[in-house]
Amino acid sequence: MNIHEYQSKALFKKYSIPVPEGYVVSKIEEVNDIVSKLGPNVVIKAQVHAGGRGKAGGVKVVSSLDEATQVSSKLINSNLVTYQTTPEGVPVKKVLIEKVFNIKTELYLGMLVDASSKSVVCIASEFGGVDIEEIARTNSDKILQKSIHPVLGMQPYQARQLAYGLKIPASLVRSFSSILMNLYNLFQDNDCSMIEINPLVITQEEDIIALDAKINFDEDALFRQKDIYSMRDALQEDPRETKARESNLSYVKLDGNVGCLVNGAGLAMATMDVISESGSRPANFLDVGGGADENKVSEAMQIICSDSEVEKIFVNLFGGILRCDVAARGIVMAAGKVKMPPVVVRMLGTNADAGRNILLKSGLKVKLVNNLAEATKELKLS
Amino acid sequence: MSILVNRETKLLVQGITGREGSFHAARCKDYGTNLVAGVTPGKGGELFQDTIPIFNTVEEAVKETGANTSLIFVPPSFAADAIVESVDANVSVIACITEGVPVLDTMNVYKYIQEKKSVLIGPNCPGVISPGENCKIGIMPASIHIPGKVGVVSRSGTLTYEAVGQLTALGIGQSSCVGIGGDPIIGSSFVDILKMFDADKNTDGVVLIGEIGGTKEQEAAEFIKSSFSKPVAGLIVGQSAPPGKRMGHAGAIITGSSAKASEKIKSLELAGVEIISSTSNIGITVKNMLDL
Numbered sequence A: 001m002n003i004h005e006y007q008s009k010a011l012f013k014k015y016s017i018p019v020p021e022g023y024v025v026s027k028i029e030e031v032n033d034i035v036s037k038l039g040p041n042v043v044i045k046a047q048v049h050a051g052g053r054g055k056a057g058g059v060k061v062v063s064s065l066d067e068a069t070q071v072s073s074k075l076i077n078s079n080l081v082t083y084q085t086t087p088e089g090v091p092v093k094k095v096l097i098e099k100v101f102n103i104k105t106e107l108y109l110g111m112l113v114d115a116s117s118k119s120v121v122c123i124a125s126e127f128g129g130v131d132i133e134e135i136a137r138t139n140s141d142k143i144l145q146k147s148i149h150p151v152l153g154m155q156p157y158q159a160r161q162l163a164y165g166l167k168i169p170a171s172l173v174r175s176f177s178s179i180l181m182n183l184y185n186l187f188q189d190n191d192c193s194m195i196e197i198n199p200l201v202i203t204q205e206e207d208i209i210a211l212d213a214k215i216n217f218d219e220d221a222l223f224r225q226k227d228i229y230s231m232r233d234a235l236q237e238d239p240r241e242t243k244a245r246e247s248n249l250s251y252v253k254l255d256g257n258v259g260c261l262v263n264g265a266g267l268a269m270a271t272m273d274v275i276s277e278s279g280s281r282p283a284n285f286l287d288v289g290g291g292a293d294e295n296k297v298s299e300a301m302q303i304i305c306s307d308s309e310v311e312k313i314f315v316n317l318f319g320g321i322l323r324c325d326v327a328a329r330g331i332v333m334a335a336g337k338v339k340m341p342p343v344v345v346r347m348l349g350t351n352a353d354a355g356r357n358i359l360l361k362s363g364l365k366v367k368l369v370n371n372l373a374e375a376t377k378e379l380k381l382s
Numbered sequence B: 001m002s003i004l005v006n007r008e009t010k011l012l013v014q015g016i017t018g019r020e021g022s023f024h025a026a027r028c029k030d031y032g033t034n035l036v037a038g039v040t041p042g043k044g045g046e047l048f049q050d051t052i053p054i055f056n057t058v059e060e061a062v063k064e065t066g067a068n069t070s071l072i073f074v075p076p077s078f079a080a081d082a083i084v085e086s087v088d089a090n091v092s093v094i095a096c097i098t099e100g101v102p103v104l105d106t107m108n109v110y111k112y113i114q115e116k117k118s119v120l121i122g123p124n125c126p127g128v129i130s131p132g133e134n135c136k137i138g139i140m141p142a143s144i145h146i147p148g149k150v151g152v153v154s155r156s157g158t159l160t161y162e163a164v165g166q167l168t169a170l171g172i173g174q175s176s177c178v179g180i181g182g183d184p185i186i187g188s189s190f191v192d193i194l195k196m197f198d199a200d201k202n203t204d205g206v207v208l209i210g211e212i213g214g215t216k217e218q219e220a221a222e223f224i225k226s227s228f229s230k231p232v233a234g235l236i237v238g239q240s241a242p243p244g245k246r247m248g249h250a251g252a253i254i255t256g257s258s259a260k261a262s263e264k265i266k267s268l269e270l271a272g273v274e275i276i277s278s279t280s281n282i283g284i285t286v287k288n289m290l291d292l
Helices: A005-014 A029-038 A065-075 A132-138 A156-165 A170-189 A219-224 A239-246 A265-277 A294-305 A324-335 A352-361 A372-378 B019-031 B058-065 B076-088 B103-113 B158-169 B190-199 B216-227 B261-270 B279-289
Strands: A022-025 A042-046 A059-062 A095-099 A103-114 A119-125 A143-148 A192-203 A208-210 A214-217 A250-253 A258-262 A284-287 A312-319 A343-349 A366-368 B011-014 B035-039 B052-055 B069-072 B093-096 B119-121 B127-130 B135-138 B147-154 B174-179 B205-211 B232-237
Touching: A005 A022, A005 A095, A005 A170, A005 A214, A022 A029, A029 A042, A029 A065, A029 A095, A042 A065, A059 A065, A065 A095, A103 A132, A103 A170, A103 B103, A119 A132, A119 A156, A119 A170, A119 B103, A132 A143, A143 A156, A156 A170, A170 A192, A170 A208, A214 A219, A219 B076, A219 B103, A239 A250, A239 A294, A258 A265, A258 A294, A265 A284, A265 A312, A265 A372, A265 B158, A265 B205, A265 B232, A265 B279, A284 A294, A294 A312, A294 A324, A312 A324, A312 A352, A312 A372, A312 B158, A324 A343, A324 A352, A343 A352, A343 A372, A343 B158, A352 A366, A372 B279, B011 B019, B011 B058, B011 B076, B019 B035, B019 B069, B019 B135, B035 B058, B052 B058, B058 B076, B069 B076, B069 B135, B076 B093, B076 B103, B093 B127, B093 B135, B103 B119, B147 B158, B147 B190, B158 B174, B158 B205, B158 B279, B174 B190, B190 B205, B190 B216, B205 B216, B205 B261, B205 B279, B216 B232, B216 B261, B232 B261, B232 B279
Parallel strands: A258 A284, A258 A312, A312 A343, A343 A366, B011 B035, B011 B069, B035 B052, B069 B093, B093 B119, B147 B174, B147 B205, B205 B232
Antiparallel strands: A022 A095, A042 A059, A042 A095, A103 A119, A103 A192, A119 A143, A192 A208, A192 A214, A250 A284, B127 B135, B127 B174
16 A cells, blocks of 8 residues: 655654655645745645656746745646556645755665565665666666564664665764664554655755655555555545455456456466457456455456446456356346446356356356367457 | 375364354365364364364364364464464464465564474465375365376466366376465465475476566576476466556565566576466466376
């Protein structure tokens, strides 16, 4: 789960990680007040979850109240389109207005759960300001890493090593180290899966400040992170993804036109690949899960059908705990509620014959196939 | 022969009185698994299906029944505790089916278990089945399996069934099938399982099924190249998945170029693995590879 930059910075503040003085506004009238507090030189940052804000015009430095008002009014209640969003973009409901600084050095600082070392890893580079993949391409020898032992936690010597490695001025080593120690505590306390500060800057005045803040949280831990969960902003997500989550379905919107309904995440990914092999493109990832009943399958079908791009649907089920006859009834149920494009169905496993019979007798436009090779042929769009 | 579970397996089920736990404990028992105990705190002294004793603690269950294997169905918030309880009771093989365990919990458990003798499979996995031994600890549909000499190891549940279904349809039986789990951090990696298959006289070849996210398949490729003596057929799914989006499994997310399907396929290919070009070709690729 993602949160907004202003929310991440509020968490930073709570953990004594220095952030710029700034205020979040949702109404133009509030801009005046804030500029009089911060002075005319401010940066205005659209609060959206998508990356690539800067290039898309979502981050602007201004130098007068007029300009600040103008930029804010243009951003608030607009839709921001970045390379990470759909062509419609994501809604901007708030902007963050912050003081600007005279930057001397831009650093990269990140922390994430690393599956190969089975620990939280801290990543730092003296080449901040561009994304980490870019640094890896151009300056891979300038990426420093420290693996943190889950029981011992971040050790002060590790923080010092990173500080020296980044050539932090001697006067700032202590404050840099304490930022790292605090960041690790924040990570642990809040079940983060990733924190990124890019850039972490050293100013001309020799202050060290987190200019940006991005935090991802472990979806699986939200049950014990109620405060974090309450920060979820459904407006930033595809409405179908929100609906799916509420129905306990795992759904991701993609940009193709063949929808798919599958049980199990691995088989769902394989099904997307099969659709691609046919020359079409998958419209979504959807795992109905093992314990799905008729209603859940029907709900899943309705979500797929609500995507106007979908021209065909591939139902690929390997019945185990999920019974194929139950799924078939769910499909028929959904057809009674929404307009359904032609459906290609492959059912195997528990009660597959019964499932196929239900579909055949339903009068729906259903093509039954026996294996994935047959499905590939059927999924070609004319 | 087989790996991890066999006729010597004495199974205890943690969370045996829950909906999932009781359903699957019964299925395991029906298949022939020697189910000896259940554990649910507060239900000690009761019986499961009128015959299997239920205990309050794993320690007690092990002491009274000699259980050596545990299958876990507790909710995510209790999973780490359940695993450690079994580790501390010296249970040799622990399979945690529970999906949605916080990754920081699994991380701690993983570090702890390194100093112990127990083997952890999962979490977020379908479990293990050895068809020739009539033993399964997990949620896989038993009927699709037949005894034989091909090992299957996969990060996914239903995709494992798909693979097994295709093998069985061609008359190719399985020695053991292991679902290692879809989370970013899991108790046993591909490499751990491959080592076991290498040592198993009844396994002639292996099907390895990976997916996007992390570098587990690359680690497997390194191991296969340097130390694995049997033929391997490999399938990687998620080639059409976009970066930055979690595809159901917590571990199935492209966060960098090494997490992409194409990179994983490249590594496996370089390690001499027979690449399965499409999910529909799993069975036939294995048949050709092993000259069956």
